[in-house]
Amino acid sequence: ILNVEQSPQSLHVQEGDSTNFTCSFPSSNFYALHWYRWETAKSPEALFVMTLNGDEKKKGRISATLNTKEGYSYLYIKGSQPEDSATYLCAQQNSGGSNYKLTFGKGTLLTVNP
Amino acid sequence: DTAVSQTPKYLVTQMGNDKSIKCEQNLGHDTMYWYKQDSKKFLKIMFSYNNKELIINETVPNRFSPKSPDKAHLNLHINSLELGDSAVYFCASSLTRLYGELFFGEGSRLTVL
Numbered sequence: 001i002l003n004v005e006q007s008p009q010s011l012h013v014q015e016g017d018s019t020n021f022t023c024s025f026p027s028s029n030f031y032a033l034h035w036y037r038w039e040t041a042k043s044p045e046a047l048f049v050m051t052l053n054g055d056e057k058k059k060g061r062i063s064a065t066l067n068t069k070e071g072y073s074y075l076y077i078k079g080s081q082p083e084d085s086a087t088y089l090c091a092q093q094n095s096g097g098s099n100y101k102l103t104f105g106k107g108t109l110l111t112v113n114p
Numbered sequence: 115d116t117a118v119s120q121t122p123k124y125l126v127t128q129m130g131n132d133k134s135i136k137c138e139q140n141l142g143h144d145t146m147y148w149y150k151q152d153s154k155k156f157l158k159i160m161f162s163y164n165n166k167e168l169i170i171n172e173t174v175p176n177r178f179s180p181k182s183p184d185k186a187h188l189n190l191h192i193n194s195l196e197l198g199d200s201a202v203y204f205c206a207s208s209l210t211r212l213y214g215e216l217f218f219g220e221g222s223r224l225t226v227l
Contacts, residue, residue, distance in 0.1 A: 034215055043204065044157075046215030089157070099170050100211050104157040 004092050006105035013080050014113050020076045021108040023090030027071035031100055032093040035064055035075055038107065039086045047075075047088075080112040117141050120205045120219035127195060128227055134191045135222045137205030145169075145211045146188035148180060151202040151221070160203075163188055164211045195226045 005024045013019050025033065032051045036044040048057040053068040061078045077084055087107040093100055118139045127133055139146060147170075148160040162170035163182040177193045192199060205219040 031212075036216075043218035043220050044216070046217070049215050087155070099162070101159060101162070101170055102216065103159070106154070106156050 004090060004103050004105040006088075006090055006108050008108060009106070010109040010111070012111045012113060015080060015082060017080050017112075018076070018078045019080055019110070020074050021088065021110075023073045023075070023092075023105055025071050025073070025090070025092040025105075026094070027068060029094045029096035030068045030071075030092065031095040033066055033068075033073050034091040034093065034102065035073070036089040036091065037086045038089055044089060075108075077110070080110075082112045082114050085110055085112045116220075118205055118207055118217050118219040120203075120222045122222060123220060124223050124225075126225045126227065129195055129197060131195050132191070132193045133195060133224070134189055135203055135205075135224070136187070136189045137219055138187050139205075139207040139217070140186065141207055141209075141217060142186075143207040143209050143214070143217070144185060145208045146182065146185070147206040147208075147216065148188065148190050149204040149206060149218075151204060153201070157204065161188075161190075162211070169211060192224075195224075197226050200224055200226045 035047040038044040048064045050066040055066040063076045066073045087109045089107045091102045091104040093102045145164045147162045149157045161180040166182045179191045182188045202221045202223045204221045206216040208214040
C-alpha cells in the first residue's frame with residue numbers, strides 16, 4: 001500500500017445500527033494514525049490519534065483500533081445516530097524524510113437515516 | 115474565541131489577480147499548515163511551518179507563496195490566479211510537528227472566474 005486508503009467510500013445505515021469502516025496505510029516509517037470527523041459545512045475535528053500497535057481508543061459510542069504491522073485501523077460506531085452523519089477521515093503521519101507529514105485518505109461518508 | 119481563524123471565508127476573483135488568505139491560531143501551537151480541498155473533497159497538504167520555518171513544501175506551483183511572520187500566523191499569497199486554483203483552502207495547526215492532532219480553521223472558499 002503506497003497511499004492512505006479508506007473503505008467503503010460511502011455508507012448508509014439506519015439509526016441504531018452499529019457500523020465500522022477501514023483505513024489502510026503504508027506500514028513503513030509509521031509514526032501515528034489520526035481519525036477526524038468532518039461534518040458538512042464545518043471543518044474536520046480530531047477524534048483520535050494513535051501511535052502504538054494494538055492501541056484501542058474510545059470516545060462515547062465511537063472507538064478505533066490500530067494494527068501498525070499490517071497497516072490498518074478500524075473505526076467503530078455503536079448504535080449510530082443521525083448526528084453521526086459525517087465524513088470520517090483517517091490520516092497517517094509518516095516519519096520518513098523527518099518532516100512527519102500527515103497524509104489523508106479520501107474519507108468514508110456516513111449517512112445515518114432516522 | 116475561535117482557535118484557528120481564517121479570513122476571508124469566501125473570495126471571488128478574476129483570473130490573473132493576486133490574492134491572500136490569512137490564518138491565525140491562538141492555541142500557542144508551534145506548527146501550522148495549509149491544506150487544499152480539491153474538487154473530489156480530498157485534503158492535500160500544501161505547506162507546513164514550524165516556528166516560522168518552512169518544513170513541508172509539496173509540489174505546489176510557485177505562484178503560491180506562504181508567509182509566517184510569527185508562529186501564530188501563516189498567510190497564503192497566490193499570484194496570477196488560474197481557474198484551477200478554485201478550491202477550499204484550510205489552515206490548521208498542531209502542538210508540534212511531531213505531536214498532536216490538527217486543529218482546522220473553517221476554510222476559505224476561493225472561486226476564480
